[in-house]
Amino acid sequence: MALTSLALLLLVLLCVLLAGGLWIALSLAATGLAAMAFVHPSPGTFLASAFWEATGSWTLAALPMFVWMGEILFRTRLSEELFNGLSPWVRRIPGRLLHVNILACGLFGSVSGSSAATCATVSKIALPELRRRGYDERTAIGSLATAGTLGIMIPPSIIMVVYAVAAEVSIVRVFIAGLIPGVIVMGLFSLYIAVWALLNPAKQPPMEPGMGFGAKLRQSAQLIPCALLIVAVIGSMFAGWATATEAAAFGVAGSLLLAALTGTLTWRSFLDSLAGATRLSCMIMFILAGAAFLTKAMALTGIPAALAEGVATLGLGPYGIIAILACVYIVLGTALDGVSMIVLTTSIVVPIVDKAGFDLVWFGIFIVLLVEIAEVTPPLGFNLFVMQTMTGKEQGEVALASLPFFAMLVLTVALITVFPVALVTGLPDLLLSR
Template identity: 80%
Template sequence: MELLELSLLLLVLLFALLGTGLWISMSLAAIGWIAMATVHPEPGPFLASAMWESTGSWTLAALPMFVWMGEILFRTKLSEELFNGLAPWVRRIPGGLLHVNILACGIFGSVSGSSAATSATVAKIALPELRKRGYDDDVSIGSLATSGTLGILIPPSIIMVVYAVAAEVSIIRIFIAGCLPGLVVMALFSGYIAVWAMLNPHKQPPPEPRLSFGGKMRASAQLIPCALLIIATIGSMFVGWATATEAAAFGVAGSLILAAVTGMLTWESFLDSLKGATRLSCMILFILAGAAFLSKAMALTGIPGALAAGVAALDLGPYGVIALLAVVYVVLGTALDGVSMIVLTTSIVIPIVQHAGFDLVWFGIFIVLLVEIAEITPPVGFNLFVMQTMTGKEQGEVARASLPFFAMLVLTIVLITLFPQTLVTGLGDWLLAR
């Protein structure tokens, strides 16, 4: 069978299996088995070795630890403290407390690693306060839905760990590479809110009274322990004091201490956080195992190399290849979650990206930004579901409210493509060279 015909057959079979409701991990493994059977009479040993190698990695141990860290802090008063601590600093900026949505999601996202959890947690506190003060509902909802996606861009991020393992690149390099793009996204979101507020003064509530510097500091004092935990966890990796796995273990210990000191650590909350982390980690690891077998099978069939050569033969140029991949990922994002998008495509896309001359660390951030877009793209936009549940609005209304911020994410992708060294890889090169 020709490689093109085989690849099309496998793609059709994959979507057929997914359409039946079969688990993604088992669908991937089944397609891998079929692909392997075309080139090898006994796929079984390959399946066993691929699954063991993919889940028995010491590097991958960072994944459940970061997930557990987020689960622990999710059950504290962090979201309430974030809103109360950040609000005094943005009251006089055009857009006022709407900027708290961006800042709070950025900070909470750095410890949760999940976009849906970030949106839900911050929105639970911020949305009632914004409505009570008379802020525009569409901008409030749109900013919360899209700012929640910062949970997968600002390190430590679960999606980044998954990509690093799948693409066999350094987790720390990916984490460092996400810092500046994360700040760019936050700046663009806040910039849009400020411009919108100046153009629509009639939709703004009356200015709130000024607060002294001392009053602002007292309101923000409760954020200090969490800020120190974030800085210590991420900083220990960036300066080379700890590996990603060691930093994750330190983060778990710190979050347990923080929860205990604030009185939020009970036996029930501890077990709930452990169960939540176990469920999510097992789901991701199972998907990675299925994808690892599929990757090995695809490599033996020669399909990825043939596709890479086919794309090269189209002579699209580097930017044409990236534009094509962006369209593919946006389409996939309408039907799949971020983890599935990454593990499903890595074995095929990586050879194409390398042939086009792009850095795999940069491409990791490119994919993460596209996954962010997928989180707010109907019909399977997880953040849209979250905000739809919390607001009672239709998904279409939430999606429309998110459109301006959607455009800011697209602009960020353009910027990192035009200035990859400055915005993505340069910081990591500088830090690791010291």
Template identity: 80%
Template sequence: MGLLELALLLLVLLIFLLGSGVWVALGLAATGYVAMALVHPSPGLFLAGAYWESAASWTLAALPMFIWMGEILFRTRLSNELFNGIAPWVRRLPGRLMHVNIFACGLFGCVSGSSAATCATVSKIALPELAKRGYDQRTAIGSLATAGTLGLLLPPSIIMVVYAVAAEVSIVRIFIAGFIPGLMVVVLFSAYIAIWALLNPQKQPAAEPSTSFGHKLRQSAQLIPCVLLILSVIGSMLGGIATATEAAAFGVAGSLVLAAVTGSLTWQGFKDSLAGATRLSCMILFILAGAAFLTKAMALTGIPAALAAAVASAGLGPYAIIAILTVVYILLGTSLDGVSMIVLTTSVVVPMVQQAGFDLIWFGIFIILLVEIGQITPPLGFNLFVMQSMTGKEQTEIALAALPFFAMLVLAVALITVFPGLVTALPDYLLAR
């Protein structure tokens, strides 16, 4: 059997397994077992070895800690404090409190690392407040559904850790690489809201009374604990004081202190946060273990190397390869979650992009932006489900409300492709010092 026939057989098998409802982790492992069995007499030994190696990783120890940090903060009053702290400063911007959705999601994403948690937590306070003041509900829902994805792009992002482990790149470097693209997406979202507000003045409520500078500062004081937590986690890594895993431990300790100080740390909440972090961590680790075995199997079959050679011989330019991968990942986003998208494709795609001359840190941010798009793409966009549960509206209506912000994410993908320095410049500068 040739490599092309083998690749098609494995692809059909994987699609069949995933389509039949088999867990993603088991589908990946089963496909890897079949691939391994065709080229090696003892695939079971490789299966055990791959599972052990994927789990016994010091780098991966950061994952459950960052997840637990987000679970703790999800159960605090942080969303109220973010809304109240940001609101006084945006009342004079076109779109006024709509911008709070964007900035609050950006800040909460920096401490939660999760798209769904960011979307749900900020929406819980923002939607009622905006509705009470008479803001356009459609734009509010679309901005929250999409801005919630900032939890993936701004460090410490859970999915960044998954990509770093799968592609064997530095977690700290990819964390730093997410800052400029993340801020760029925040600016793009806010710019759209401002333009929309200027074009639709009749959909804006009356301006609220102005407040003194001192009042704004007092309101913003509520942001200090959140900002200090972000600085302690990210700053400890940038300053070389802590590894990503140690910084994650600092983050958990800081979030526990923050929850205790705000009076939202209860014994039941503590147990719920621990259980939630355990469930999500086990799911992701199981998927990574299945992907690790599939990666080993694919390497032994020689399929990734053959595909990389085929791409090189096809004479496709870098932009053509990126255009093809963009379409592929957007299609994958309609039926797979972000973690599955990354671990499913890394073993095949990474050799191809390396052959084409792309930086793997840049490619990680590129994939994460496409995963963000997948979070708001029907029928399985997870943020659509979150907003559907919070508003009671149909998924199609929410997806249409998010469409302009979807276009902003596509624009962000185009910008980092044309100007890759937006991703690579900051980590190169900071880590070279």
């Protein structure tokens, strides 16, 4: 059978299985079995080895540890402390407390690693406070829906770990590469808020009384333990003192200590955090195992290599390929979550990107940004559902409120594509080459 016909057949089979409600991991494995049946008489051996190799990796041990770290801190008073601790420093900036949404999501995202958790947790504290003080609700909703996506961009990020494992690149390099784009996204969000505030002074509440520098420090003191934890976890990886797995273990120990010192660590919260981390980690690892088998099966069929060669002969050029992939991922994001998008496409896309001459670490950040965009893209953008639930607004209304910030994400994708070394790959090369 021609490779083109086989590829179409496998794609149809995968779509049918997913549409029928079969678990993603099982759908991937079943498609892999079908592909393997055309090239190998006993695919069961490959299935077992692929599942073991995908889940028995020491590198992958970082995933459940980072998830558990986020689950522990999710059950502390971190989000409330973030809002109270950051608000004194933005009182004189145009847009004032709306900037806290961006800063709080960035800081909380760095410890939670989850877009939905970041969006829901910060919104729960920020929205009532902003409404009470008379801030424009539409801008507040839009900023929270999109700033929540920082949970998957600011390292350590669960999505980044999944991509690094699936594409077989360094987790630490991907983490470091995401740092500058994450700061750029936060900066562009805050820049839009400042410009909007200058153009719409009537939609802001009266200026609040000023605070002395000492009072600001005292109110922000509660952020110091969490800030130290973030710096210790990320800094240990960036400095080369710890691997991603070791840093994740330190993060869990630090978050348990922080929860104990703040009085939020109880036997019930400990068990709930452990159960939540176990459920999410098992789900992701099961999907990765199914994707690993499908990747191995596809490699044996020769389909990825043939597709890479086919795309290369089209003469689209590197940027043409990237433009097409960007459209594909945005469309996929209307129906799939970030983890599924990555594991479903890695075996096909990575050879194409590699053949086009792109750095795979850069491509990981490119995909993460597209997943961020997908989180606020109707009809199935997950952050839109979260904000719809939090506010009681229609999804279309939330999507319109998010549109200006959506444009900032698109601008960031364009910037890292035009300046890949300066904004993405240069920093990990600099830090890890010492």
